Amino acid sequence: DAEITQSPRHKITETGRQVTLACHQTWNHNNMFWYRQDLGHGLRLIHYSYGVQDTNKGEVSDGYSVSRSNTEDLPLTLESAASSQTSVYFCASSKTVTDTQYFGPGTRLTVL
Amino acid sequence: GEDVEQSLFLSVREGDSSVINCTYTDSSSTYLYWYKQEPGAGLQLLTYIFSNMDMKQDQRLTVLLNKKDKHLSLRIADTQTGDSAIYFCAEGANNAGNMLTFGGGTRLMVKP
Numbered sequence: 186d187a188e189i190t191q192s193p194r195h196k197i198t199e200t201g202r203q204v205t206l207a208c209h210q211t212w213n214h215n216n217m218f219w220y221r222q223d224l225g226h227g228l229r230l231i232h233y234s235y236g237v238q239d240t241n242k243g244e245v246s247d248g249y250s251v252s253r254s255n256t257e258d259l260p261l262t263l264e265s266a267a268s269s270q271t272s273v274y275f276c277a278s279s280k281t282v283t284d285t286q287y288f289g290p291g292t293r294l295t296v297l
Numbered sequence: 298g299e300d301v302e303q304s305l306f307l308s309v310r311e312g313d314s315s316v317i318n319c320t321y322t323d324s325s326s327t328y329l330y331w332y333k334q335e336p337g338a339g340l341q342l343l344t345y346i347f348s349n350m351d352m353k354q355d356q357r358l359t360v361l362l363n364k365k366d367k368h369l370s371l372r373i374a375d376t377q378t379g380d381s382a383i384y385f386c387a388e389g390a391n392n393a394g395n396m397l398t399f400g401g402g403t404r405l406m407v408k409p
Contacts, residue, residue: 233396285345
C-alpha cells in the first residue's frame, strides 16, 4: 500500500548540530509539507514544496531548510539545532493543490 | 494572517454526543477539515467539508458549517472511549495553494 513514512521516529541531539529528518511518500504526490507541533500552537507550517526543485517558506521557516530532488522525498534539515526546535515534526503530502493532505507518523526531536 | 481557534478540552460520557467547535477568520477558506490525533500518532483525516456546504454527515460524524459566522463544528454521535484523542480543525484555501492553517486542537476525553 502507498504510504508516507518519517525517520527517525525519535531523535535526541545537541545544540549546534546539524540534523536531517527524512520524509518519504509512495503516492507520487506533487505536494509535500513539513509542520511542527507544539503545545498551545497546534501545527505550524515550516516549509512546503509543489514539485521537484520547488521549495517555499512557511510560517516558521527560520533555522530550517528543505530540498526536493525527487517526487518521493522532502528531507528537513536543521542547520544548527537550537533548544527552541525541540518539537514533534510532521510531514504531509497531497496529490494536487486542492486535494487533502495526508500525514506521516511524526518525528519527536529533542535538542539538549 | 489567518487564525483558527478551538477550545482546549472537552469531556463527555460514553454514549453521549460530543460537539467540538472551531472558529476561523479567513473568509476565502475553500475547505475545512477535521483531523484526529491519537497519542503518539500522526494526524488522521476524519472528514472535510467544502465551504459551499452547510452540513456533511459520515456515519457517526456530522460536520456543520456556518460560513456567515465562520464557525465549524464536529458532532460525534454515541461517543466511545476509542474516540478519546485530540481533534484538530484546519482551513485551507485554493488561492493559498493548499496550505492549511490549524487550530490548537481540542482534547476529547470520553469517560466510561
